Amino acid sequence: MHCPRGAAVLLFGCLIVGLATLSPPSCDAVHGIVTSDAGPVAGAIVRWQGATDAAHTDEHGRFKLSRARRQHVITAAKPGFLIAAGSPPRLHLAPVPDDDNDDYAWIDPTPDPGHANNCGNCHTQIHDAWTRSAHAGAAKNPKFLHLFAGTDGHDGSGPPAATWNLQAEHPLGSGVCAACHAPTLTSPELDYDVRQARGVHRHGVHCDYCHKIADAPVDKLGTRFGRDGYRLARPRGGEQLFFGPLDDAVRAGESFAYAPFYKDSRYCASCHEGVIFGVHVYGTYSEWLASPARRDGKHCQDCHMTPTGTMTNIAPGKGGVKRDPRTLASHHFPGAAELLRSCVQVKTAVARTGAGITVTVTTVARNAGHRVPTGFIDRHLVLIVEGRDGDGRVVAASAGPVLPERAGAAWVGKSGWIYGKQHVSAAGRPLPFWLSAAELIDTRLVPERPDQKRFSYPACVQTIRVRMVYRRFWDEVAVRRKWQDNEILVSDESIRAGDDGDEPP
Ligand code: HEC
Numbered sequence: 001m002h003c004p005r006g007a008a009v010l011l012f013g014c015l016i017v018g019l020a021t022l023s024p025p026s027c028d029a030v031h032g033i034v035t036s037d038a039g040p041v042a043g044a045i046v047r048w049q050g051a052t053d054a055a056h057t058d059e060h061g062r063f064k065l066s067r068a069r070r071q072h073v074i075t076a077a078k079p080g081f082l083i084a085a086g087s088p089p090r091l092h093l094a095p096v097p098d099d100d101n102d103d104y105a106w107i108d109p110t111p112d113p114g115h116a117n118n119c120g121n122c123h124t125q126i127h128d129a130w131t132r133s134a135h136a137g138a139a140k141n142p143k144f145l146h147l148f149a150g151t152d153g154h155d156g157s158g159p160p161a162a163t164w165n166l167q168a169e170h171p172l173g174s175g176v177c178a179a180c181h182a183p184t185l186t187s188p189e190l191d192y193d194v195r196q197a198r199g200v201h202r203h204g205v206h207c208d209y210c211h212k213i214a215d216a217p218v219d220k221l222g223t224r225f226g227r228d229g230y231r232l233a234r235p236r237g238g239e240q241l242f243f244g245p246l247d248d249a250v251r252a253g254e255s256f257a258y259a260p261f262y263k264d265s266r267y268c269a270s271c272h273e274g275v276i277f278g279v280h281v282y283g284t285y286s287e288w289l290a291s292p293a294r295r296d297g298k299h300c301q302d303c304h305m306t307p308t309g310t311m312t313n314i315a316p317g318k319g320g321v322k323r324d325p326r327t328l329a330s331h332h333f334p335g336a337a338e339l340l341r342s343c344v345q346v347k348t349a350v351a352r353t354g355a356g357i358t359v360t361v362t363t364v365a366r367n368a369g370h371r372v373p374t375g376f377i378d379r380h381l382v383l384i385v386e387g388r389d390g391d392g393r394v395v396a397a398s399a400g401p402v403l404p405e406r407a408g409a410a411w412v413g414k415s416g417w418i419y420g421k422q423h424v425s426a427a428g429r430p431l432p433f434w435l436s437a438a439e440l441i442d443t444r445l446v447p448e449r450p451d452q453k454r455f456s457y458p459a460c461v462q463t464i465r466v467r468m469v470y471r472r473f474w475d476e477v478a479v480r481r482k483w484q485d486n487e488i489l490v491s492d493e494s495i496r497a498g499d500d501g502d503e504p505p
């Protein structure tokens with residue numbers, strides 16, 4: 001959408017600003033006023049585009065900007081209005097349109113010279129980061145599709161599995177997944193079968209969808225989720241409009257709306273909180289509400305979109321300006337695989353008493369903004385504690401918790417503990433969230449709150465091995481589906497149980 005007229009206006013604006021800054025007597029300051037159709041606008045943010053320092057308009061809409069930067073335009077912004085760019089003395093703010101256009105054609109993120117508007121053509125670094133995020137795979141992620149349709153093995157060519165198969169076990173519920181996993185998928189039959197996602201919809205949680213979010217209400221938290229929870233503002237007539245965190249974005253022929261809530265956890269809530277078929281499958285946002293991180297003012301974006309410091313321009317060579325890299329978010333969205341090891345800390349204390357050995361394992365989740373593990377309901381941590389005598393033979397514990405069958409064939413019966421949301425049958429087998437369970441046991445770690453588990457061993461034990469393993473899915477599901485990458489080793493420590501009655505240092 002290149003609009004030559006818009007470009008010309010912008011250029012002209014630059015010239016005027018340039019001239020204004022050259023003309024004495026106020027060559028070190030620029031004065032102006034910000035208005036809307038209702039008159040002067042107080043509290044608008046005004047800056048030289050790309051500069052870190054900004055001015056705010058007073059109650060008469062007036063501003064004064066020092067430090068002239070002749071090469072840039074001046075921008076003015078306020079939530080609820082489109083960003084204005086141009087030349088003082090007057091900058092006029094137009095309201096953000098409050099209608100939404102159902103017929104809007106979503107733009108594909110993929111770089112493609114044949115499609116000038118594709119985001120990846122200009123936002124190369126952001127596109128690369130997003131491609132490596134779970135969001136880019138939300139509609140085509142094979143594990144998601146395996147559980148959706150019961151496909152088995154690696155290539156999906158085998159017969160559908162009978163269990164852990166949503167299509168077979170709860171067919172009427174299968175339309176619900178698209179709301180968060182493929183939010184732009186349309187469906188003439190209203191079945192919203194994610195396997196039918198083609199074109200831009202196959203990109204799952206993609207750029208254009210996320211940046212058309214005009215508001216993210218949380219009054220129906222958990223019950224209206226994904227696309228049903230957000231308010232969008234899709235433009236009409238081939239125009240373009242993006243919402244975002246910058247108050248000074250400018251591109252000829254296009255509108256931007258400054259939306260500070262893009263830095264708030266509330267923005268992520270609709271997709272990261274969901275009670276589905278009566279089960280609290282996703283609870284990350286409500287867990288955050290109760291977290292110490294929230295009390296410290298930390299939002300999801302602070303940990304999952306932390307600036308890498310390597311991006312200085314969001315659209316280099318395509319109209320973007322230089323900005324402080326510490327202000328530009330990353331779209332890679334690291335998950336457990338990247339964050340777990342710096343988060344889950346396991347400490348083991350071994351004490352030898354007259355009767356034997358007591359092992360105390362203290363686990364704490366640091367720097368998390370929610371319970372751990374969070375996210376998909378099946379995620380869990382398994383603690384495995386093993387005692388061996390001087391000859392290396394395994395010696396069973398005489399007291400302490402023992403791992404149930406759902407810990408998997410390798411570890412059932414061993415000393416240990418499961419930290420997880422456990423949606424289980426009366427017999428203790430894990431069930432998919434779409435089947436009604438006898439119990440939902442929640443033993444996950446509470447952020448910053450240490451949890452202790454104690455185990456006793458006979459006196460002959462010489463070494464204690466303590467492992468913490470994270471599993472994305474229950475072992476029986478991963479084994480049946482032949483998923484090799486289901487486990488992440490968080491920690492593995494072997495401790496000598498000294499024979500002199502002292503705890504090792
Ligand atoms: C899951 C929703 C989501 C997706 C998908 C997404 N964004 Fe963003 N984007 C955000 C949020 C939230 C912010 C603000 C983050 C912050 O400032 O902490 C943001 C910030 C931005 C910014 C402002 C500069 C910056 O990095 O802070 C640009 C430009 C941008 N996104 C472009 C894109 C493009 C291009 C894509 C696709 C390649 C994309 N976004 C995909 C949610 C999303």
Ligand code: HEC
Nearest residue numbers: 134137138141144180181183205268271300304333334335
């Ligand atoms: C439109 C819905 C939607 C929005 C908005 C959204 N997410 Fe997600 N997010 C998802 C889905 C769906 C997945 C799972 C994709 C998959 O693995 O198949 C996901 C996955 C993730 C992951 C997991 C990464 C991993 O490696 O497993 C993180 C972290 C995350 N999102 C953070 C955020 C944050 C932070 C925000 C807000 C800035 C946000 N998301 C906004 C739908 C969304």
Ligand code: HEC
Nearest residue numbers: 107117119122207208244245246249250251315319320321
């Ligand atoms: C032809 C190049 C081009 C294409 C294509 C493009 N953008 Fe941009 N975009 C820009 C420029 C230029 C800016 C402003 C840069 C600046 O101010 O430094 C921008 C700014 C943005 C911002 C920041 C808005 C804010 O207020 O935070 C977002 C979000 C954004 N683009 C999203 C997208 C998305 C989503 C797509 C694809 C649907 C897209 N862009 C396609 C060039 C492009």
Ligand code: HEC
Nearest residue numbers: 272288299300303335336339343367368369372373374375
């Ligand atoms: C203080 C930092 C911090 C904040 C704030 C935070 N997270 Fe996390 N997040 C983490 C850490 C550390 C992990 C890894 C541990 C885990 O999986 O629970 C994680 C894991 C996740 C995962 C699981 C990814 C996976 O691989 O399964 C999702 C999804 C997620 N966070 C989303 C969010 C959302 C949404 C918010 C805001 C409501 C948020 N986080 C707030 C630090 C944070």
Ligand code: HEC
Nearest residue numbers: 143144147148176177180225226271272273274374375376
């Ligand atoms: C409320 C929004 C929402 C809905 C509705 C939803 N999901 Fe998810 N889903 C997510 C988010 C967010 C994640 C990422 C959490 C994480 O990484 O731990 C996710 C992750 C998953 C994963 C893990 C993928 C992986 O590779 O680890 C599976 C499987 C999954 N969802 C299946 C489903 C199915 C099947 C449905 C429909 C019955 C569904 N989801 C409906 C938001 C949703």
